[in-house]
Amino acid sequence: xxxxxxxxxxxxTYEGGEPLLLERLVSVVDYVELSPDSISMATTRxxxxxxxxxxxxxxxxxxxxxxxxxxxxxxxxxEGYSEAYxxxxxxxxxxxPVIWHSEHLGFTTVEGEHLGTMLPPPRTREAxxxxxxxxxxxxxxxxxxxxxxxxxxxxxxxxxxxxxxxxLNQLAKDSxxxxxxxxxxxxxxxxxVGLDVDRFLRELDLSRVREIHLAGGIRERxxxxxxxxxxxxxxxxxxxGTVLPHTPNLRAVTxxxxxxxxxxxxxxxxxxxLRRVRETLLDGHAR
Numbered sequence: 001x002x003x004x005x006x007x008x009x010x011x012x013t014y015e016g017g018e019p020l021l022l023e024r025l026v027s028v029v030d031y032v033e034l035s036p037d038s039i040s041m042a043t044t045r046x047x048x049x050x051x052x053x054x055x056x057x058x059x060x061x062x063x064x065x066x067x068x069x070x071x072x073x074x075x076x077x078x079e080g081y082s083e084a085y086x087x088x089x090x091x092x093x094x095x096x097p098v099i100w101h102s103e104h105l106g107f108t109t110v111e112g113e114h115l116g117t118m119l120p121p122p123r124t125r126e127a128x129x130x131x132x133x134x135x136x137x138x139x140x141x142x143x144x145x146x147x148x149x150x151x152x153x154x155x156x157x158x159x160x161x162x163x164x165x166x167x168l169n170q171l172a173k174d175s176x177x178x179x180x181x182x183x184x185x186x187x188x189x190x191x192x193v194g195l196d197v198d199r200f201l202r203e204l205d206l207s208r209v210r211e212i213h214l215a216g217g218i219r220e221r222x223x224x225x226x227x228x229x230x231x232x233x234x235x236x237x238x239x240x241g242t243v244l245p246h247t248p249n250l251r252a253v254t255x256x257x258x259x260x261x262x263x264x265x266x267x268x269x270x271x272x273x274l275r276r277v278r279e280t281l282l283d284g285h286a287r
Contacts (some may be wrong), residue, residue: 009068010278011254012270015039016053018259021267026060031099033254036088037072047084049091057096067252068092068101069180075134075148076107076121082187086141093142099111102147102180102211105131105168120151123160124169127175135175147178147210152188152226164195165203178210181247183240184217184226191224201243210249212240214277227259231273237280244281253281
């Protein structure tokens, strides 16, 4: 997209199996966000993209473009990122018009064993160099923009050489990657581990932010969970609204929800939430 006089795009996630919802989404949003992990299936040959979901997606193309936001790359694993994920991504990019892709700044495996969750890397120079090298390899392999999202902290912080924002800034500078700013993640970290969100946002180089992510979750036993199962809270929209004017290279605002939450939320509420995000954040914010 050009950088002048363009309103950031409105994006919604889609994980397949809901063709009626997909039809409604493409009538509201500018792009559809896909996760290769969520639209794949296990076979005797390993993971492949689910052909039924690909058929759904092709059926609504009509000029629709896609962005990718993965879960399984595990870019910060010491032994290297997941080649199985990269193979899925290559297949997806070869079949659909993907304009950029992103992942989470974390690791999901240790010595080949899946953790069942995602953890952030230590904020050290060694980790920066390792992840930057991998990002440059992805740039070379796919030749489309790539971004990383800071993730919610589940455990006490590792000792590090950088603050969280400084680490992201240096990573973007060293590797040339974009940043994905998840507003709900910030709220989770503020409530759970005492993140100073105002300081984080003052330190973060917001010119590197390509996407803003919005979601709604739940509280369980006093802990705010990064589970995309609810509509966006007013506080999340308000925080996003304070950030938006300071992101000169923002290209998209994405409402994320899990497939499992669709029966609870309903198609009408999801469509209505997307319109609310557009009206609250995007209308009047051409740049």
